[in-house]
Amino acid sequence: MARHGFIHDKLDIKFLVLYIMARVASPIDFHALTDLTMCDDGVDYFEFAEAVSELVETGHLTLEGDLYAITDKGRTNGAACESSLPYTVKQKCAVNLARINGILRRNAQVRAHVEDRPEGGSTVKMELDDDKGNLFTLELFCGNREQARRLARGFKEEPERVYNDVITALLEWEKNR
Structure with missing residues (x-):
């Protein structure tokens, strides 16, 4: 079946x-790399998987853990080699990379890290x-691991809110004096 696309x-x-990996902010897993690479209809998943494996074998990429x-x-x-990539592919990459x-x-x-005591x-x-x-570090004792995980998840979802609430609470005492 003929492929449509530039790749x-x-x-x-x-x-x-290589173009994508040179522009990504930090190491990424295979799933994220797949999402970024499938920006062109010409990319075949199986050839992509082989290409990534070969890039690791030849020392162009490293694989530590799953990153x-x-x-x-x-x-x-x-x-x-990046000049050989079509402009439209680079544009699609730029949008996906920004996200x-x-x-x-x-x-x-x-x-947020949880450690058993x-x-x-x-x-x-x-x-x-x-x-x-x-900006902010908060360490709390929790009665059990599940409670600690819940606090960690909540912090990761709304760290700015936690930070602002703590700052507000610490400054409130001046109003109540």
């Missing part, structure tokens, strides 16, 4: 993957950063 073979897919990252070799070779990079940056700035219970540590560094 026609595995080499084109490799160029596209892919570009290497210096991948960056250099990708930059040399995922926003998510990746937010995830890097909002963190040897004496029982759990601790949840919640952190909020901005571009210049840490």
